[in-house]
Amino acid sequence: MLNLIKYEFIRKYRMFAVLIVTTILAGIFMSLKFGESGLPVFAIILSIGMFILYSVDVVKMYSQDINKKTGYMIFMTPNSGYTVIGSKVITALLEGLGMLIFFILIVTLNSAIIYGPSEFLKIRFLNGGLSFNEVILNIFIVLTAVLLFAMQFLLTIYSSITIRKSVLANVKLKGLISFGIFLLLNYIIGKISAIPYDMLGYSTDIAIIDGPLAGEMFKLLSPAMITSIIMCALLTFLSGYLLERKINL
Numbered sequence: 176m177l178n179l180i181k182y183e184f185i186r187k188y189r190m191f192a193v194l195i196v197t198t199i200l201a202g203i204f205m206s207l208k209f210g211e212s213g214l215p216v217f218a219i220i221l222s223i224g225m226f227i228l229y230s231v232d233v234v235k236m237y238s239q240d241i242n243k244k245t246g247y248m249i250f251m252t253p254n255s256g257y258t259v260i261g262s263k264v265i266t267a268l269l270e271g272l273g274m275l276i277f278f279i280l281i282v283t284l285n286s287a288i289i290y291g292p293s294e295f296l297k298i299r300f301l302n303g304g305l306s307f308n309e310v311i312l313n314i315f316i317v318l319t320a321v322l323l324f325a326m327q328f329l330l331t332i333y334s335s336i337t338i339r340k341s342v343l344a345n346v347k348l349k350g351l352i353s354f355g356i357f358l359l360l361n362y363i364i365g366k367i368s369a370i371p372y373d374m375l376g377y378s379t380d381i382a383i384i385d386g387p388l389a390g391e392m393f394k395l396l397s398p399a400m401i402t403s404i405i406m407c408a409l410l411t412f413l414s415g416y417l418l419e420r421k422i423n424l
Contacts, residue, residue: 179262206288256418320396323403330410331360341417371398
């Protein structure tokens, strides 16, 4: 599995290098040019851009290997289907964590440029309710939850692709049927994700005035995060089983 993960990252290193250099230069330019007003705009644009890039890259990483002849060699290795899909999932998770940490470091770097290295840690946000460290911790918790939700969503795509290339390989309109399965999987997962909140009596109508503390944010998101981890494991097992038993390349 480690060799497969290493292979995936070797294929991506040029993209990562360009992303890192471009983002750092763009962040420095925005900070020097627009100052404090440019930081939230840059953070929003960067987060959206990185999410789109991540989603496209992760889906492409699997779909190309399973649909094109260039990826057949991966499935011809002695690795099991579970190992192949597991390596894809771990690569996607590490890639997402890397982007998450990089995003936080870039925001911190640009905050230091704008406010000064010795002052930005003293800044209070949301009417003085949150320190810079608390904001960064909240961002980390939220982005970790978003990463898990994204992984869950992307794994429904993986499962749909795998079903199309295995169970539905010889069926007409297999593309349309697999898309229907994708929608059904997300509908079922959405219903399952609501169960912990219903059982715990959590309300979705939460008024945030001074800003939540990191502990409160984690308490709010932890049921959904745990559910996403379980769903990711089940979807990974499903794709692994189909790759191992039913795949038709």
